[in-house]
Amino acid sequence: MLVNKSKLFGQYSITRIATALCSLVLGAALASHSSAEADIGALQSSTLIYNARIIDGSESPAYLGAVRVINDGIVELGDLSPRPGEYVIDAKGLVLAPGFIDTHSHHDDDGALAKHPDALPLLTQGITTSVFGQDGGHNYPLGGFLKGFDQNPSSVNVASYVGHNTLRDRVMGDDAKRVATEVEVDAMRAMLLEELAAGALGLSTGLEYEPGIYSQTAEVLVLAKATAAQGGRYISHVRSEDRFLWDAMDEIIEIGKQTGMPVQISHIKLAAKNLWGQSSTLLKKLEAARAEGINITADVYPYEYWQSTMWVLLPDRNADNLDEIKFVLEQLTPASGVIFTRFEPNPSYVNQSVAEIAALRGSSEVQTFSALLKEADAWSQAHDGASAESIMGKSMTESDIEAFIAWKHSNICSDGGFEGHPRGHGAFPRVLAHYVRDKNVIALETAVAAMTSRAADHLGFTGRGRIAPGMKADLVLFDPDTIQDHAGIRDGQVLSTGVHSVWVNGQLVLDDGAATGARSGRVLRRAL
Template identity: 50%
Template structure:
């Protein structure tokens, strides 16, 4: 059913000018006005912009309000908090004091402020951000009350009492530092013998006849006029975001000015009216470090393009500003904003400089029943996307000409995250990723069961062939073993030197963004590894901030020992550990899921962060060889045990069998009947025939595979419902129906039909809980700032359709899927968009 309705405007601006000035200024200003208008219409700009050439105003316009409480409109005379642009005024007052003979740049600060606790920092270090002082924000928050207003004296006292260590030796590095300019504010007050605001008024405001420029901070004596109040937009509403309790200081900010006054100020810097030309030249000269290297910052100015551009931004609370002086063209750009979006100050520079630029894209999804991934109850809401992220959630109305999707009351949720996937191998030939997007999955996690691609290989693959979904990966232990020990050397424990080499390889992959270490200890390639080998590798993952996920050593006869092993790994390494596709695959242990979960809960109570994922089926898919836990493939007793305890031959289907393709699609019981054998004898024969085929065809892959019926559904239900279990598929683009239907099966069978859990809980288990278990950031919730990976579905009809014999049947009820804000699936069809990225551990 086509439920989506779209209204489109192309909200992109492509390349404009090859080089600054290649189009007339008037043309660029026309573009600038159009851009600013569009930004304002979409709540991305509230402020004033001024462009001048040789001191003459060529463009000046105000957009929006000065005060959200009164809706007073902005004008070019409105006074904004300049934030860090204030530093150039502070620096100039220090220059004036230097000209008056009251200070020397290279004199120690303690000469003028004896209470200053560092004896190697000079005035120049403060001016040029080369002092090594730490920022004062954390110190103030740690040692002052929430009701205290920080002052310059209070800040100096904090540094005197606690004397936090310098971050580097003064003069050896450049590092932006607000603390240094607050100290300069105190120095100005001390050396001038008057409050900073009075000295400022006397030395700068009155000589330039500035009308709307002043110092204003909390508890200051200045009475502000034309003051603009900062705000930020939160979910469609403007909230006050103005001065905070740290704003009792002066130096790093809290000078107010208007666009009109700033132009006068900027022009005066050329005239020598405030300081001598030679004095000001030092302010726009790159600072020289101790080792004679330079950094492109002077006294309150960033120096760009070899000195042809002087600029500074200001960002504080709800204010985002920039002033740019183009020395060669004698042009000036001033952007003052009291909103919460910095797009205008960036794009205005790009337009004026003739650079290509792109405006942010927005779109709106309305009339949704939102399940946001937190587990809380569904609610009515609209969701606004901005580029590849979620911008706003709530009661939202469309911007003019904004693309709108009407969800007609369907359920919108975060895109599902498949924590255990084998789909990646099929993405090169199936970049639309229909297997996963048809069930609402937007991110797949590869590298499971101990086998993985390198991070470089995955990056190259996605670059060569972009895909519709995101990909993340663990690094597989079996892959490391094969790289170090060789394909024929896996059937033994590793030697110390081999473990050391594996650890080195693992560190490299973790450094490139692998999520952690995965093991498939039940498989032959890792089965013979010792606990010590696994623990040593796991510790490497832990030391790198990674995680551990395991197809544990046994899911049947040695289940208890296998669970003990992963708990031990979590206890020793102190990192999160996860059991892959939690199950009980031994008939005699069916019904013991509550006992197993109690064991895991006990481990959690002891501080082991152990979790699990689970798929919603009572049959698995693997190789025939796993049915011989002792690896005795010719032992008739073991084969008979497998037939009666480990799988049901009458319901277990051979997915593939290269040695005799005619067997594919038949149950082991049916093959036994064809061969006139008992199932146990057939099982041994099939293993032997597959091994012989592999020997003759060493390059063959996936020689045999079986979907084994060996679980009890009540256990599956208990595992799915455990609060620390997230949903996975363990699926691929072919084979087990879970590859196309795991997530929709949970929503249809276990949520709607059996009511195993509320819909909100199921969504949490598919999204935010999975992201938490994997250590993924900014994914798994419908919340501002999160990536716009979304699924829209009908909870009344959503259902898997993939079955044995029809394993690629697409689910129903998944109406639309977005990845990074782009629609990739709609009406059971791929859209052809391929915005998926390789997610790296942060």
């Protein structure tokens, strides 16, 4: 932290410390810290951060000033003087912004955040809130999942959607590769209402994935209308991001039109060569929908590579269709751009591309792709249906990414986790370094808004995403001249740098790039 730590004890009166200790005895919920310095931070209730370049999330120009935090909230900002006994921090002209909100995250996959509650890959990006339940999948039952974070908080706030694919799996089981019956849709709806009552933000779909790919729009609409009636929202990995993109856009627009609720496109992209350069056409389509009163938005991550499975490239799920595989490698993603982050039948293939594996095997790229699909499927069947592989595929182009980042109704997301794609460790700093500082695609104030207030609006959060009196004190202090992502496609788990300090609900959770041990994150539930 940018403060003279040797003088901390001098800032506390005997009465102030005694009062804090009494509150501990009475059971006040103060976070547990791993160091004496962090313990001192827990005892104080008022913090003044001064000499900060404040970017408040509204897109207004940055200004030099101070912010006062009492307990978990922002109470005052401007030209402020320290109060007696106040914890004072000299920001030394660095940017102080609202904490970044990751609207589409997989940092909960396989219980990862619960296993790593210090959330260092998130905090070193400036992320203070992470939203789960994406692509149609969520932790079921949601009430128990969220209660786990109530009882054992992490260093970041969490929230979740309800996943359509999860509901479909629970209701239809192994027989989910077909259109659902009316009775089955009603059963999904009943489960959905239970999960919404647990505080879910709304409904998420992954219509390019199993088993959502087998659903009809009518099924999704039943669930979406039920969600809208409860004041929820809709977020979707749409039915296609490549060859059937325009039909997929029509579907989500129609869902927004019929339900009247906000709808969000997950990780908007143009993932096919014949679509490259058509970002302006897509954005005009979305703006036309907005002009009709449809509240459609998008989130976007700053990479040309996506991460999913090999099967997502084959709508017919046929590993023997070599003509289809040839089309995929020629038009959607080249064999050199398909890189494994996991391959259970042969873990040595991790970080290798299909082109490299084909060369090792002495086989064509098409035949190799087909064979790898079959090997993964055989492994999965032998292990009770467990997922056998994960890939990154290069399918996007830089100019389209820039256009989506610059759209005034998009916000930044990571779509990442603790493993795999580098976006889980670097998405937010990459935007600030590459698209703001290096390429000047958007202004710094606009980028911060896309990570904070805009994201909060898209989620329905009213108390976060801005620096203003009455807002929760989720804050990030970073150096715009040095902030940088370091995770790469073949070394995805390298921490970002340039984020100096992070506060979550008023508590310091990252100090000079190191976790403090504070676990001040909260579960953010939809208002019921």
